[in-house]
Amino acid sequence: MARTPQDSDNAGLVARSRQGDNAAPLSITEISGLLKRTVEDRFGHVRLRGELSGVKRAASGHLYCCLKDDKAVLDGVMWRGNTSRIPFVPEDGLEVIASGKLTTYAGRSKYQIVIDSLELAGEGALLALLEKTRARLATEGLFAPERKQALPFLPRTIGVVTSPTGSVIRDILHRLADRFPSHVVVWPVLVQGQGAAEQVSAAIRGLDALAPGGPVARPDLLIVARGGGSIEDLWSFNEEAVVRAIAECSIPVISAVGHETDTTLADFAADRRAPTPTAAAEIAVPVQRDLALTLADFAARKRRAVYRPVELGHERLEARARRMPGPEQLLQAKAQRLDEAAERLRRGLFDRAGRGRERLVGIAARLHPGILQRGHGEAQRRLDGARLVPGLIERPLRDAGGRLAALARVAEQLHPEKPLARGYAIVRSPSGEALTRKVRAAKEAALSLQFADGTLEVAPGAAGGAKRRSSAPGSQAKAQRQDDLFG
Template identity: 70%
Template sequence: MTAPDESEEDGGLVARNRQGDNAAPLSITEISNMLKRVVEDRFGFVRLRGELSGVKRAASGHLYLALKDENAVLDGVMWRGSAQRLQFSPEDGIEVIATGKLTTYPGRSKYQIVIDSLEIAGEGALLALLEKTKAKLEAEGLFARERKRALPFLPRVIGVVTSPTGSVIRDILHRLADRFPSHVLVWPVLVQGQGAAEQVANALRGFSALGVGGPIPRPDVVIVARGGGSIEDLWSFNEEVVIRAIAASTIPVISAVGHETDTTLADYAADRRAPTPTAAAEIAVPVRADLVATVADLANRQRRAVLRPVELGRERLEARVQRMPRLDQLLQPHSQRLDDLGERLRRGLMDRAGRGREQLAGTSARLSPALLRRSAGDAQRQLERVRLVPELVTRPIERKREALGALARLAQQFHPEEPLRRGYAIVRDANDKALTSRALAAKEAALVLQFADGRLDVVPADAPPPPPPSPRKRARKPAADSSRQDDLFG
């Protein structure tokens, strides 16, 4: 009997079943599946703490990342449904706590964690993420002071982005009603939890998209408000999507998130920060009573400014009137002078009359009939010495006669009936008015042609026949009318 071949003991070229060995060889898939089951059964629920690294979001929406510490690295995957529920944006360097189960990936002979939830590991890590996000957005200029816009002094419409069921909206409405009642548009959103950041960003973009004069009035200012809470409760207002929506808003934004000691990145991006939602309402509108009082005060000042010159003028006038003399004082010297002149006039007239009477008496004494006859004789002799020449009278009369004759010849030449002797005629209407154009003559039903030797009644060819005269008119018309007119102008 021969000894067994060494190849059978130590392994040969072709695999054979060994004596007493009943274990069949496993395929790679089989062993991978076995390992997968063992790992998933043993580590079906784990919570891991580590730093995010290599965060990448695929086009499908799945999130791929790695968790690491000082000595080890573990790959991880978060499916799209779970990734959409994240309350923060995963970034490299954030320390997190991942909850899920361990599994294997046969395609690469690797094990990994399938993450169901991802949370920031403690407030310190959350603040580190906050500072990182703040530095990133600040480097982009989203918090720059020159980007801040002035708020309208008196907005007609105020938009509010907040929860419609909380006390914040009631505080804002109550404060607005106390200070200055305004038209308020509320865009209801979640203010914490999953999807809150996206709703707030969509509300800001929605207000900016409203057109002027549309069915929904466009706000003049927008208040983003939320009550106080922990940093986790306010985290939605630290999300990058909200900050970018505030910076891109075409409407001035007031941030009123939390209480006075709470600070979010929304406060840095907004045009104005309010310590509380109630303070945001106070910043948005002035006090109506103060405005009414200011307007009334300005009206009073305007009235006083208008009346002040009048009052000053009245005071000056009264002062000058007091310094002016009275009317009787002004007239008294003139009245006295008038009396003096009247008396002087009376005495002057009496003296003049007396002197005239004396002069007349002296003259009448010198008048005598002989003197009058002597004066008349002297005048008679002077008249006889003057020679009267007839030409002095006849020459002007002759010149006037010649001028009168020239005027008579000119009048005869321009007499309106003078052309009739040369064969012309004058066309007259029924009222004996001369007609100077064919158009006027065509409108008349009857015409009268005046010649040098008399008149002739005619009818235009294109005129309608005149109505027959009434018997009364024929009785009144004299039979020898045409002869009478001829005698008038002949």
């Protein structure tokens, strides 16, 4: 295209201001500032819906991302002070609604949105984030069945992580009191809203860190509870911090978040899921009355098991006793035999007496005086014909007399009173026992000295002598002094 003379006049090598022209040239900074103010004034508050892409956190804590749809892309930035209020973890692919203001970035001649708040775009996006988080944590094994711990049968102390002002804690305490009164340690936390996930995870880790035997009893079982609500209300229990705290807790955990139809990631990580907080209390402890009945039943069964052999033995003993014959039955045969023997004895005695009577009659019939006289005559003749020799009787008598005389001489020599004639004496106790020892004689109060001509009574302990009494015939009546025999 050819240039006109007028254009040639307007264009020049050096820029010159023209008469009537008030459009002074602007610097790049000035035009960037004008654009920034214009955009911010016009779009001071906007809500944009789009898909997150290129999400990254800087070391300063700021969040950088892109919002896009199927035709356009818009850069976004979220300053550190606002990132802590995001109720979820931003990830690529999430559809979100970003609230903030549009501004420009002169350094790259771009416009961007400064995000004040970030929300998921509808429940579908929230469920997609939930499923994505669940799959990621499941691959780490946080929901594996082998990680689950068995619940204690009868916990002494139960820790409860919930709001202290809601109806949940009252329902749990009431149910525990009805079933089996237990010691309960309550850690109050927020269960909804900003900071709830951090408080719940800190409470779980705090109860797990309690030392056994400390001032606060370490729980044997934990209950993480919250009432029902929407998925947004329960979102704190889907946070990764809460899930990891439950999975890493060394104390068995019961998750009682929401109602029967509500499911959170805390339910997958817990060792046991309860449909309601009240059901968690029922799972935690048994019914005390049922335990008492069970123990009573066990005691009754034990008694029956102990007494049953005795009862069976008693029954068997009674059955055998009924089969055994009685004393009368045992004696019947013997009594019958005794009666038969007595009858035979009576008949035998009568028969023997009869036979003896018959023999006596027969013998008496054969006896007559001639037989007796004939026998007496024969005996007289034998007596007359016998010869008696005196020597047959005298010789034994002489032998016996000699033996008797020898025994008499020996008896005379061995007679205890024979030595008395030679000056000996026999010392006797008052009872007449002969004493042969000085020690024995010294113990007696009185002694008797037997001499050949009589007995003398002395007292061995008398210092001035002792009275004596002679029992010999013709002894002097006057007492004579005698020296002490043992002095």
